[in-house]
Amino acid sequence: MNNGSRPDDRGSSDRNYDFIRARVRDDVAGGKNGGRVATRFPPEPNGYLHIGHAKAICLNFSVADEYGGTCNLRFDDTNPTKEDVEYEEAIQRDIRWLGFEWDDLFYASDYFEALYDFAVRLIRMGKAYVCSLSADEIREYRGTLTAPGRDSPYRNRPVEESLDLFQRMRDGEFADGEHVLRARIDMASGNVNMRDPTIYRIRHASHYRAGDRWCIYPMYDFTHCLSDSMEGITHSLCSLEFEDHRPLYDWFLDELDVECHPQQIEFARLNLTYTVMSKRKLLQLVQQGRVHGWDDPRMPTLSGLRRRGYTPESIRTFCDQIGIAKRNSMVDVAQLEHAVREDLNRTAPRVMAVLDPIRVVIENYPEDRTEDLDAINNPEDAAMGTRKVPFSRVLYIERADFREDPPKKFFRLAPGREVRLRYAYFITCTGVVRDASGEVVELRCTYDPATRGGSAPDGRRVKSTLHWVSAPHAVEAEVRLYDRLFTKEAPDEEPGDGYVAYLNPDSLEVRKGCRMEPALASPAPGERFQFERVGYFVADPDSTRERPVFNRTVTLRDTWARIERSLASAGR
RNA sequence: UGGGGCGUGGCCAAGUGGUAAGGCACAGGUCUUUGGAUCCUGCAUUCGGAGGUUCGAAUCCUCCCGCCCCAGCCA
Numbered sequence: 001m002n003n004g005s006r007p008d009d010r011g012s013s014d015r016n017y018d019f020i021r022a023r024v025r026d027d028v029a030g031g032k033n034g035g036r037v038a039t040r041f042p043p044e045p046n047g048y049l050h051i052g053h054a055k056a057i058c059l060n061f062s063v064a065d066e067y068g069g070t071c072n073l074r075f076d077d078t079n080p081t082k083e084d085v086e087y088e089e090a091i092q093r094d095i096r097w098l099g100f101e102w103d104d105l106f107y108a109s110d111y112f113e114a115l116y117d118f119a120v121r122l123i124r125m126g127k128a129y130v131c132s133l134s135a136d137e138i139r140e141y142r143g144t145l146t147a148p149g150r151d152s153p154y155r156n157r158p159v160e161e162s163l164d165l166f167q168r169m170r171d172g173e174f175a176d177g178e179h180v181l182r183a184r185i186d187m188a189s190g191n192v193n194m195r196d197p198t199i200y201r202i203r204h205a206s207h208y209r210a211g212d213r214w215c216i217y218p219m220y221d222f223t224h225c226l227s228d229s230m231e232g233i234t235h236s237l238c239s240l241e242f243e244d245h246r247p248l249y250d251w252f253l254d255e256l257d258v259e260c261h262p263q264q265i266e267f268a269r270l271n272l273t274y275t276v277m278s279k280r281k282l283l284q285l286v287q288q289g290r291v292h293g294w295d296d297p298r299m300p301t302l303s304g305l306r307r308r309g310y311t312p313e314s315i316r317t318f319c320d321q322i323g324i325a326k327r328n329s330m331v332d333v334a335q336l337e338h339a340v341r342e343d344l345n346r347t348a349p350r351v352m353a354v355l356d357p358i359r360v361v362i363e364n365y366p367e368d369r370t371e372d373l374d375a376i377n378n379p380e381d382a383a384m385g386t387r388k389v390p391f392s393r394v395l396y397i398e399r400a401d402f403r404e405d406p407p408k409k410f411f412r413l414a415p416g417r418e419v420r421l422r423y424a425y426f427i428t429c430t431g432v433v434r435d436a437s438g439e440v441v442e443l444r445c446t447y448d449p450a451t452r453g454g455s456a457p458d459g460r461r462v463k464s465t466l467h468w469v470s471a472p473h474a475v476e477a478e479v480r481l482y483d484r485l486f487t488k489e490a491p492d493e494e495p496g497d498g499y500v501a502y503l504n505p506d507s508l509e510v511r512k513g514c515r516m517e518p519a520l521a522s523p524a525p526g527e528r529f530q531f532e533r534v535g536y537f538v539a540d541p542d543s544t545r546e547r548p549v550f551n552r553t554v555t556l557r558d559t560w561a562r563i564e565r566s567l568a569s570a571g572r
Numbered sequence: 573u574g575g576g577g578c579g580u581g582g583c584c585a586a587g588u589g590g591u592a593a594g595g596c597a598c599a600g601g602u603c604u605u606u607g608g609a610u611c612c613u614g615c616a617u618u619c620g621g622a623g624g625u626u627c628g629a630a631u632c633c634u635c636c637c638g639c640c641c642c643a644g645c646c647a
Contacts, residue, residue: 016585016586016587016593016594017586018585018586042647043647044646044647046646046647076647078646078647079646079647081646082646082647134645135644135645138645139643139644142643143574143643144574144643145574145575145642145643146574146575147574148574149643176645177645179645180645189574189575190574190575190576191574191575191576191642192574192575192642192643193575193642193643194575195643198644198645200645201644201645202645203645217645219644219645219646219647220646220647221647223647224647240576240577240578240640240641241640241641241642242641242647243576243577243641243642244575244576244577244641244642245642246576247576266577268578268640273583279647321584321585321594321595321596322584322585322595322596323584323585323586323595324585325578325584325585325586326577326578327577327578327579327585327639327640328577328578328639328640328641329583329584329585330583330584331583331584331596332582332583332584332596332597334583334596334597335583335584335595335596335597337596338595338596338597339596341608341609345608345609346609350606350608376605379604379605379606379608379609380609380610409607411607412607420605421605422605422606423605424605453605454605455605462605463607464606464607465604465605465606465607466606467606530606530608532606532608533606533607533608534606534608535608556606556607556608556609557607557608557609558607558608559607559608560607561607562607563607
C-alpha cells in the first residue's frame with residue numbers, strides 16, 4: 001500500500017481505536033487469517049463518488065495500511081443497465097486524488113464465469129433452483145415483514161431441470177423476466193433476505209465491459225461475498241443497511257465451502273448537514289440542471305469538492321476526526337469547513353483581492369508614482385517568502401470597508417478616520433464623491449509617507465487594516481461565491497423528492513469586475529489562495545488568459561459579521 | 573413477541589465495573605500590520621427512562637421508551 005502517509009497515522013499514535021480497528025487489531029493479535037489484513041473498496045460504477053464514499057475509502061485503505069495489509073479497488077458492476085465507463089474513470093481519478101492507491105484493480109464482471117460455476121454448484125447441491133414465477137408472483141410469495149412467505153411451486157424442481165434451464169438462460173433462450181435463479185433457503189425466515197433470494201436474473205443488455213457475452217447477470221448479494229472471498233479479503237467493511245444481508249453472505253460462503261470466508265463488519269454512513277448524500281438525489285440534481293454537473297462546486301461529490309478548492313488532505317483529516325461508529329448521525333458541515341480552513345491556513349499563499357471595489361484616491365500621493373511594497377506570502381510559513389505589491393495614487397478597497405456613518409465597533413474606514421492599508425501606508429478619509437443619485441462612488445484620502453510598510457514611527461496605532469489593490473495595476477477577475485446548496489439542515493429527511501423545495505436560491509453568487517493584485521493574473525486551475533480578510537479561493541478551470549475565475553472554497557472566520565449580526569438582533 | 577441495529581453535552585465521538593477523553597460549535601480573554609491564525613479559560617454532578625445487583629454502574633441484570641434499516645429480477 002502506498003497512500004500518502006500522514007504524520008498522525010495510527011500504529012504508534014495515541015489515537016482511539018474505533019470498533020472496527022479494535023476488531024482488526026484483535027484479529028491480527030489472535031493470528032486470525034495468519035495475521036493478514038486485506039480490505040477493498042467496492043463501488044458500483046453508476047455515479048460519482050461523494051464525501052460519504054471518502055469515509056469508506058479512508059477507512060478501508062487506512063486500516064489495510066495500518067496493519068501492513070492490502071486494499072483493492074473492485075467495481076461491483078453487475079447491473080449493466082446502470083453502469084458506465086464514465087463513472088468508472090471518475091471513481092479511479094477521485095480515489096487517487098484523495099491520496100490512495102489500490103493494490104489490485106478488479107471487476108465483478110471478470111468473475112462472471114466463476115460466479116456462474118458457483119451457481120451451478122449450488123443447483124447440483126439442491127441449494128438453488130430456477131424459478132419461473134413472474135416478478136409480481138415472487139413478491140407475493142415472499143410474504144410480508146410480519147407474515148412468512150410461501151414456497152414457490154418451482155422450489156422442488158428437479159436438479160437436472162434447473163441445470164438445463166439455467167444453461168438455457170445463459171444461452172439466451174428466454175426473454176427478460178421469464179426465469180430467475182433462486183437460492184433455496186427458508187421462505188419462513190424472519191429475515192426477508194433469506195426467503196429464497198434471487199441470485200441470477202435475465203437481462204438482455206450489453207455490459208459496459210463484458211459487452212454482449214452475457215444475458216444473465218448475478219445479483220449483488222451473491223456476487224459481493226464471493227468476490228470478496230476470491231480476492232482473499234479478510235475484513236469486508238460496508239454500511240449498516242447490509243447488516244441484514246450478512247446471514248446470506250455467510251450462507252453462500254458456508255454452503256459453497258470456500259477457502260476464504262471474509263468477516264463482514266458494518267458501520268454508519270456519513271450524513272452532512274445542508275446537503276444530500278444519495279447517488280439518486282445527486283444524479284437528479286445534475287439531470288434536472290439544478291447544479292452545473294457532478295463537479296459543481298456546491299456538490300458534496302469529491303469532484304465538486306475538488307473544484308470548490310478542498311484539499312485531499314483536509315478531507316482525510318475530516319474523515320479521521322468524525323470517527324467510525326454504528327449510530328446514524330448527521331455531521332455538521334462546519335466540521336468539514338474547519339478541516340479545510342486548518343489546512344489552507346498553513347498552506348495557502350496570501351494575496352489581496354477586492355471583490356466589491358470602490359475607488360480610493362490618495363490626494364497627496366504623486367500622480368505618476370508607483371512603489372513596490374513588500375508583502376509576506378504566508379505568515380504561518382516564513383519559507384514561502386515575500387513578494388512585491390504595486391502601490392499608486394488610485395486604489396480599490398472593499399466597499400464594505402467604508403461606512404459614512406459607522407456603527408459602534410466598526411473599526412474600518414470612515415470620514416476623518418485613519419486606518420492602515422496592509423503592507424502600505426496609513427490613510428485618512430477626507431471626503432467622498434457621489435454620483436447623480438447620491439451614491440458614494442469614490443473616497444478621497446490622504447496618506448502619511450512616514451508610515452510606509454504599515455507602521456508609524458511615532459507609535460501611533462490604528463484599529464484596523466484593510467486590503468487594497470492598485471487600480472492601474474489591477475487584474476480584473478470573476479469570483480464565484482458559493483454557499484450551502486440547501487437551506488435546511490436535513491433536506492434528505494423530507495419525504496420523496498421534497499428536498500428540492502429547500503434548494504438555496506443564493507447558493508451561487510457571481511461577482512464580475514473584481515480587482516486583484518498582479519500576482520493573480522494567470523493562476524493555474526486548481527491553484528489555491530487566501531484572499532486576505534476574505535476567505536480561501538481556488539482558480540477555476542473556466543479561467544482564461546484575459547479573465548481569471550476564482551471559486552470561494554470557504555470564508556475566513558468573520559468576527560465582525562458576527563458582531564454585526566448580534567448588533568442587529570439586539571434591536572439597536 | 574416478524575427480523576436486524578442504535579440511544580453519552582447543540583453536532584460528531586472515546587469509554588467495556590473504579591467514579592464522564594478529544595474534536596467541532598458556542599462564550600469570554602490574550603496576542604496580532606488578516607476583526608484571520610495563535611494561545612488561555614469556560615462549556616454533561618451525569619451517560620434514553622425506571623427499577624435491581626454491587627463498597628462502587630455509562631459499563632452487569634430486568635422492564636419500559638425512542639430512533640434507524642429490511643418485503644428490487646438495484647447495489
